[in-house]
Amino acid sequence: MSTLASKRMIRALAKEQLDRPPFWLMRQAGRYLPEYRQTRADAGSFLDLCYNPKLAEEVTLQPLRRYDMDAAILFADILLIPDALGQPLAYKEGEGPVLEAVRSAKELSSLSFDNLHKVLNPVYETVDRLSSSLPSHCTLIGFAGAPWTVATYMVEGRGSKDYVNIKKWIYSDPDGFQELMEILIRSTTEYLLHQIKAGAEVVQIFDTWAGVLPDEEFARWVTEPTRRIVEAIRREHPGFPIIGFPKGAGGNLMDYVQKTGIDAVSLDTAAPLDWAATEIQPHVTVQGNLDPILLVTGGQKMVDRIHHILKTFSNGSHIFNLGHGIIPQTPPENVALLAETLHNYNS
Numbered sequence: 305m306s307t308l309a310s311k312r313m314i315r316a317l318a319k320e321q322l323d324r325p326p327f328w329l330m331r332q333a334g335r336y337l338p339e340y341r342q343t344r345a346d347a348g349s350f351l352d353l354c355y356n357p358k359l360a361e362e363v364t365l366q367p368l369r370r371y372d373m374d375a376a377i378l379f380a381d382i383l384l385i386p387d388a389l390g391q392p393l394a395y396k397e398g399e400g401p402v403l404e405a406v407r408s409a410k411e412l413s414s415l416s417f418d419n420l421h422k423v424l425n426p427v428y429e430t431v432d433r434l435s436s437s438l439p440s441h442c443t444l445i446g447f448a449g450a451p452w453t454v455a456t457y458m459v460e461g462r463g464s465k466d467y468v469n470i471k472k473w474i475y476s477d478p479d480g481f482q483e484l485m486e487i488l489i490r491s492t493t494e495y496l497l498h499q500i501k502a503g504a505e506v507v508q509i510f511d512t513w514a515g516v517l518p519d520e521e522f523a524r525w526v527t528e529p530t531r532r533i534v535e536a537i538r539r540e541h542p543g544f545p546i547i548g549f550p551k552g553a554g555g556n557l558m559d560y561v562q563k564t565g566i567d568a569v570s571l572d573t574a575a576p577l578d579w580a581a582t583e584i585q586p587h588v589t590v591q592g593n594l595d596p597i598l599l600v601t602g603g604q605k606m607v608d609r610i611h612h613i614l615k616t617f618s619n620g621s622h623i624f625n626l627g628h629g630i631i632p633q634t635p636p637e638n639v640a641l642l643a644e645t646l647h648n649y650n651s
């Protein structure tokens with residue numbers, strides 16, 4: 305067996321059922337780790353950290369020095385795409401990302417593909433470095449935001465509660481909004497293909513705000529753009545493993561799974577386990593879905609829930625993860641307890 309095929313993560317994505325599932329955690333590199341906070345301070349700003357291959361490699365490796373995870377996710381951010389398209393972006397302390405909003409098809413002329421890969425090149429270099437520095441059993445995951453979620457930030461100009469600007473746009477001028485989606489489908493596809501060329505072994509597509517759309521809009525702006533990206537990647541790399549994370553998809557999840565062609569779906573915290581095991585897991589590998597707040601709580605309550613998730617998904621292929629990213633308040637020792645619980649598990 306080749307080393308790639310023997311990695312636990314790759315085997316789970318090939319729908320193999322394993323003695324214990326591979327695990328990694330969304331946002332496993334980040335502010336809950338003191339060494340991350342130090343490196344981020346050294347880098348100056350969050351964007352400087354993302355565009356510094358040596359430091360981005362360092363923060364990607366930091367959680368692996370503490371915990372024996374089966375995969376590492378490239379350190380970057382989903383909003384590097386708008387940045388590379390020329391939309392001014394800043395991460396403000398306590399506020400999150402702030403962008404100069406684009407709200408109509410006319411305003412799209414301010415975006416350009418000209419510098420896309422020149423700006424993103426440091427990210428490809430980070431992937432390249434990681435592909436030789438990662439422990440041999442560890443899988444390298446590349447990622448991008450899905451067009452819909454990236455568009456929410458581009459149109460709202462920041463995180464949003466009601467998505468009123470982007471929804472007004474899709475309802476009043478869907479063809480104009482489609483132009484923005486075409487820009488994002490193209491740049492996201494190229495971005496992921498460059499990551500794959502640099503050494504990413506799996507990619508995950510984050511659609512964090514998929515859950516705010518009614519069904520027909522979900523099909524058009526979440527499922528269809530993702531399907532096109534998956535298809536374009538597979539045209540160049542047949543069978544390449546892809547994970548989708550349509551957070552909050554609820555009853556739209558099955559349609560997403562069947563139409564996009566992804567190999568695994570990352571389940572959010574609210575996805576009911578028994579339903580996911582009977583309805584979703586027969587079609588694709590399931591990833592997830594411990595509540596990140598249980599990782600803040602820790603103790604026996606967390607261990608019991610981990611066991612329950614493992615048991616419920618033990619009749620098919622499963623990648624253990626959270627239902628959303630680790631939050632900064634998480635005690636690192638609780639992550640150690642999670643890792644120990646998973647390593648000691650044997651179905």
Ligand code: CP3
Nearest residue numbers: 330331332333334350377379380381382400401510512629
């Ligand atoms: O370890 C990893 O998961 C890899 C790196 C990663 C980051 N962001 C680093 C980051 C990944 C995969 C992301 C994805 C991302 N970024 C998503 C989708 C997944 C999700 O969590 O919903 C979204 C919506 C973003 C956009 C984004 N980036 C927001 C809204 C924020 C501010 C909120 C926050 O958590 O601070 C960021 C900043 C960000 N991205 C940080 C990190 C470690 C914190 C920045 C800091 O160090 O100050």
